[in-house]
Amino acid sequence: MHPGVTVEPEVVTMTNNSHHDVIVLGAGAAGLSAGLVLARAQADVMLIDSGSPRNAAAAHMQGFVSRDGMPPAEFLSMGRQEICGYGGTVVSASVAAVTRRDDDWITVTLTDERALEARALLVATGLTDEIPDLPGVRERWGSLVHHCPYCHGYEVRNQEIVVIGGPARAMSLKQAGLLRRYSDRVTLVTNGIEMTDDETRRLEKFRVRIVDGTVSRLIGDTGTLDGIALTDGRTVGCDAAFIAPRPRPNDGLLRSLGCAIDPQTAFVAVDAAGQTSVPGVWAAGNVVTPSAQVISAAGAGSSAAIAINGWLLDQDLNRASAR
Template sequence: MVDYDVVVVGGGTAGLSAALTLARAGRRVTVVDKGEPRNSPAAHLHGFLSRDGTAPADMLRVGREEVAGYGGTFLDTAVTTARPGPHGGFVAELETGRRLTARALLVATGLRDILPSVAGVAELWGGDVLHCPYCHGHEVRDKPVGVLGGENRPFSLHQASLVRQWSPDVVFFPHPIELADEERERFLARGVRVVEGPVERLETDGGRLAAVRMGDGSAVERSALFVGPRFVPRDELLTGLGCEVGPSGWVTVDASGATSVPGVWAAGNVVSEAAQLASAAGAGMTSAIALNHHLLADDIDSAVAHYRATGTAVSD
C-alpha cells in the first residue's frame, strides 16, 4: 500500500487549495513545503477577494489550518527528486532522506524572480521595488513612480504604459532598452517621461526608496519602482519526470493542469508566469478535482476486478 493518494509538492496558494479539495474528498494527502514562498518579501497581498490586505504568512497559516482540519498533513522539507514507482504511482525523495510513495503527484512549486542587476533592487524587492501593478499599484497611486526596463522588452514597455493608470507622475528608465521613435512618442502621448541611459543604483532614505541614480551622476526622485523580473519556473521535478516542455520553455499542461505524464498534475506559477494568488488557487482546485477523478477511475477498475474475482464489493 502506498503512503498517500497524493503528494502535493509546494505549499503556496495553488498547493494548499489543491490539498484542501483533495482532503475534503477523503483522499490521503500530504503537502511537502520548505516554507520559502515567492511573496514572502511583501507585507500584504492584494486583489484576493475576502483576503485583501492580509499578510502572506497569515494567509498560508490559515490555509494550513484548514487543510489540517480535514486530515491533510504537512512535511516541512523539500522534495529533491521524484520517479515512477516500481509497481505504479510515484516515489518522492525528500531532502531529509525519507521516501514517500503516492498514487499521484501535484506539483505547485512556483517560480523564481530573477531581478535586474541594479544595486538596491534586491534589497528593496517587495517593499518599494514592485512587480505587479494590479497587486500594488493602488498603494502607490498618485506618487512619483518609476519603471525600470529589463530583459523582457515587451513586458517592460507594457508595464510603463500600464503604471501610468495609477499615477500621473511616471518615469520610464529604459536602461538596456533602445526605444524606437514611435515607442518614445507613445510614452510622451501617454504622459510618461522617459529618462534614458544606464541606471547605476537605487538610493534610499531611512530604508525607503528616495531616488534612481543614473550613470551620468544625475538622480531622479522616486517613491516606488516597478521592475519586470525574468521568470524561471521551479520545474525540476516535472522535467525530471519527463513532462513535456513547450516552445516557451515551460512545462505544458491541459486545462485541468494535467502534464504529459499520467498521474502528474501541475498548478500555479510553476506552469504559468501570469498566475496570481486568486488564479493560482483556482488552478489548484481545478487540478485537484481532475486528479481525484483520475484516482476514482482507478478505484472503479480495482473494484470491478475485485468483484469479478470474489463476487463481493470492496470495503473502505
Template sequence: MDTTMWDAIIVGGGAAGLSAGVVLARARFATLVVDGGAPRNGPADHMHGYLTRDGMAPSAFIATGRDEFTRYGGTLALASVTAARRAADGMFELRLDDGRALRARSVLVATGLTDELPDIPGLPERWASQVHHCPHCHGYEVRGRTIVVIGSAMAATSAHLAALLRRYSDSVTFCVNATEIGEVERRRLTAYGVRVIDARVTAITTSAGPPGAASPVAVVLGNGETITCDAVFVAPRPRPHDAVPAMLGAARDPETGLIAVDARGATSVPGLWAAGNVVNPRAQVVTAAGAGSTAAIAMTAWLLDRELAAAFEGGVR
C-alpha cells in the same frame, strides 16, 4: 522509505498547493503537502486582488491555509523534494532533503518560481517594500505618487508596465536601462505621458525625507542624474521551480519553455499535474488558488477512475 501509500502528494504549499490539498483532503484522499517554506510573495507585507482577503499578509494567508488543510485530515511536511521518478509499478517516488522517501499514486507540482531581478545594487534589499513588479498587486497603494519603472530583460513587459502605471499616477518615468524598445513604442509611451530616459540605472538608494515621513527612493543613473521617487517597479525574469516535473519527464510548451499543462493542470505524464506560478508566471494569488482547486478536482476524478477499474477487475476474478 515511508510505507504510507499516499493518494496524492502536493509539492509546494502556497496558494495553489494548499487549495488543492483542501479539495483532496475533503474528498477523503490521503494527501501530503510538501513545502520548502519560501513562498514567492513571502517578502511582501500585504496581498491584494483576492476577494475577502484583500490586504491580508501572505504569512497569515499561508498559516490559515495550513490550518484548514490539516483540519480536514491532510498532512504537512516541511521539506523539499530532491529527486523524483516513476517506479516500475507506476507509482511516483519522491525523495526529500530530510532523507525520507515517499510513494504516491498521483502528484501535483505547485512549487512556484523565483523572480530574477536585474543586477542593480540596492534593488534586492528594497524588493517588495519600495520595489514592486505587479501594478495589479501594488499599483493602487502608490496611486498619485511619483513612480519610476526600470527596464529589464523582459522588454515588452517593461514597456507595458510603464504604460499601465501611468493609469495610477501622473508622474511615471521609464528608465529604459538598455532595454530593447522600438521607436513606435517609445513615441506611444511619450504621448501617453510617460517620461522616457535612456540612461542605465547604476544603483537604488534611499533618500532622507522629512522626519516621520516615508523615505523616498533614489534611482541613480549612469549619466550622473538621480531621480527621486516614491516607488520603483521592475519586470523580473520568472524562473519556475520545475525540477520535479522535469525529472518525471513532463513535456514543455515549445513556445514558452514552461511545463505544458491542459486546462485542468494535467501534464503529459499520467497522474502528474502542475498549477500556479510554476506553469503560469503571471498568476496572482487568487488565480493560483483557482488553478490548484481545478487540478485537485481533476485528480479526484483520475484517482476515482482507477479505483473503479481495480474494483471491477477484482470482481471479475
C-alpha cells in the same frame, strides 16, 4: 514574512513505507487550495513545502476577494490549519528527487533520504523572480520596489513612479503604461532596452516620461527611496519603483519526470486542469503560469485537485471491476 506571523506546518513522522493517494509539492496558494479540496474529498493527501514563498517579502497581498490586504504569511497559516482540520498533512521539508515507478506509483525522495509514495503528484512549487543585481533593489523588494501593477499599483497611486527597464522587455513597457492609470508622474528609465520609434511615440503620447540611460543604484536611506541614480551622473527622483524580473519556474522535478515543454512559453505544458504529459502528474500555479496571481493560482490548484480526484476514482473503478 509579515512580522509576528509564523507558519507552523504539522510535523509528522514519515517512514520509507509511507503511501498516500496524492502528494502535493508546494504549500502556496495553488498547493493549499488543492490540498483543501482533496482532503475534503477524503483523499489521503500530504503537502510538502520548503518554506520559501514567492511573496514572502510583501507585507500584504491584494486582489483576492475577501482576503484583500491580508499578510501572505497569515494566509498560508490559515490554509494549513484548514487542511489539517480535514485530515490532510502539511510537512516542512525539501525534495531531492521524484521518480515514476513501473507500477505507476510515484516516489518522492526528500533531501534527508526519506522516501514517500503516492498514486498521483501535484507540483505547485512556484517560480523564482530573477531580480536585477542593482545596489539597493533587493533590500527594498516588496516594499518600495515592486513588479506587479495589479498587486501594488493602487498602493502607490499619485506618487512619483519609476519603471526600470529589465530583461523582461515587453513587461517593462507594459508596466509603464499600466502605471499611468495610478499616477500622472510615471518615468521609464530604459536601462538597456532599445525602444522602437513607435514604442516611444505611444508611451510619450500616453504621458509617460522616457529617460534613456543605465541605472547604477537606488538612492535613499534604509527603508526609504529617494530616486534612481544613472551611470552618467543623472538622478531620477521617485517614491516607488517597478522592475520586471525574469521569471524562472521551479520546475526541475517536472522536467526530471520527462514532462513535455510548451515550445511557445518554454514552461512545462499542462491542459486546462493542470495535467502534464506524464500520467498521474499535475502542475498548477506559477510553476506553469508565471502571470498567475494568488487568487488565480488558488483556482488552478482547485481545478487540478478535482481532476486528480476524478482520475483516482477512475483507477479505483477499474480495479474494482477487474476483481
